[in-house]
Amino acid sequence: MTSDMQDTSINSRLQTVSTISGISTAERQFDATGKRQDHEIRCVQRRALLETLANELPSGTIRYSSKVVSIEESSHLKLVHLADGSILKAKVLIGCDGVNSAVAKWLGFRKPAFAGRSAFRGCVYYDHGHSFEPKFLQFFGEGVRYGVIPCDDKTIYWFFTFSSSSKNGEMEESPDKMKQFVLGKLGKIPDNVRAVIEKTELDNFTMSPLRFRPPWEILRGNISKNNVCIAGDALHPMTPDLGQGGCSALEDGIVLARCLGKALRDNQSIKSEEEYKRIEMGLQRYAKERRWRAFELISTAYMVGYMQQSNGKVLTFLRDRVLASFLAGKLLKMASFDCGKLSAS
Numbered sequence: 001m002t003s004d005m006q007d008t009s010i011n012s013r014l015q016t017v018s019t020i021s022g023i024s025t026a027e028r029q030f031d032a033t034g035k036r037q038d039h040e041i042r043c044v045q046r047r048a049l050l051e052t053l054a055n056e057l058p059s060g061t062i063r064y065s066s067k068v069v070s071i072e073e074s075s076h077l078k079l080v081h082l083a084d085g086s087i088l089k090a091k092v093l094i095g096c097d098g099v100n101s102a103v104a105k106w107l108g109f110r111k112p113a114f115a116g117r118s119a120f121r122g123c124v125y126y127d128h129g130h131s132f133e134p135k136f137l138q139f140f141g142e143g144v145r146y147g148v149i150p151c152d153d154k155t156i157y158w159f160f161t162f163s164s165s166s167k168n169g170e171m172e173e174s175p176d177k178m179k180q181f182v183l184g185k186l187g188k189i190p191d192n193v194r195a196v197i198e199k200t201e202l203d204n205f206t207m208s209p210l211r212f213r214p215p216w217e218i219l220r221g222n223i224s225k226n227n228v229c230i231a232g233d234a235l236h237p238m239t240p241d242l243g244q245g246g247c248s249a250l251e252d253g254i255v256l257a258r259c260l261g262k263a264l265r266d267n268q269s270i271k272s273e274e275e276y277k278r279i280e281m282g283l284q285r286y287a288k289e290r291r292w293r294a295f296e297l298i299s300t301a302y303m304v305g306y307m308q309q310s311n312g313k314v315l316t317f318l319r320d321r322v323l324a325s326f327l328a329g330k331l332l333k334m335a336s337f338d339c340g341k342l343s344a345s
């Protein structure tokens with residue numbers, strides 16, 4: 001881990017609050033003794049994660065600004081055509097190219113569906129430190145769902161999801177309008193939480209339409225084909241309601257490395273035909289191991305988001321009075337997954 005990552009705070013509590021009543025609807029303490037004592041929620045900034053992963057690779061491994069425009073088959077190799085006209089010859093092609101994956105399309109997957117919701121995200125930096133406890137605060141009510149979580153002693157991350165069409169008109173162009181929209185929808189909440197949004201600089205607001213892959217497509221589709229496979233959002237784009245999209249991309253990476261490692265071990269003296277077969281089987285093992293996990297994550301995230309963001313009277317009642325603890329528990333349960341270890345041998 002980099003020092004950046006060691007600096008992240010461990011958030012040892014999760015609390016959900018209704019923005020209609022202002023009352024806490026569920027709370028989980030992770031450092032208490034009992035079944036849930038092994039949880040922690042850690043907010044890792046994207047840049048720290050990417051740098052940490054990149055630093056593990058020999059220099060020159062990553063080639064930036066290389067947009068894949070098409071994929072061609074040539075015997076046992078895949079020819080990957082880039083936008084600048086160059087061609088990469090690949091023994092194995094792993095598509096980790098996100099929600100609009102060109103490799104997923106090549107494997108026959110359709111474009112991910114729009115969830116009918118969008119999200120804002122932002123980060124606020126406090127020069128002299130913030131006063132938030134190390135806990136993940138989640139708020140639900142009137143068709144919105146948002147959360148505030150410390151990343152470290154000086155940084156707070158927040159997100160805000162709401163029902164929308166895929167295009168949000170003028171708001172997309174104007175961070176000021178985004179900010180006013182969010183501030184107008186916060187409901188009954190503590191002043192220090194409202195202040196997080198107020199303090200967020202306009203150029204720190206980002207907006208994303210939420211997309212997901214219908215889970216039955218994961219069951220039916222080709223996660224791998226010959227020496228090609230997909231991982232991360234390319235495989236399982238999901239709504240962000242469990243905070244597991246990036247985490248499960250890391251799980252994919254570990255399982256895939258294990259399956260491919262086995263296939264490529266001791267391959268010095270084998271023929272390319274044999275190597276190709278081994279790679280194919282390794283990728284099939286990976287696909288088998290990840291299919292149900294991806295299915296469950298996408299379906300649970302969608303269900304949790306639907307319940308937590310609903311503004312119907314019955315669902316609001318059920319969510320705040322009956323299901324709050326169950327839904328908070330789902331977030332932890334889905335995160336609690338052992339994808340096994342990687343060994344060097």
Ligand SMILES: Cc1cc2nc3c(=O)[nH]c(=O)nc-3n(C[C@H](O)[C@H](O)[C@H](O)COP(=O)(O)OP(=O)(O)OC[C@H]3O[C@@H](n4cnc5c(N)ncnc54)[C@H](O)[C@@H]3O)c2cc1C
Nearest residue numbers: 066067068097098119208232233240243244245246247249
């Ligand atoms: C509002 C919101 C909140 C979220 N919160 C969380 C959270 O709390 N925890 C969590 O774990 N996850 C969260 N996620 C999900 C997380 O951001 C994604 O799951 C994660 O970024 C997926 O990583 P990835 O590497 O698969 O794809 P990406 O991060 O999308 O990376 C794909 C890469 O491929 C490149 N690429 C795309 N097309 C091509 C092409 N044709 N050729 C070459 N390169 C290409 C892109 O430039 C990019 O660098 C959230 C998502 C949203 C929208």
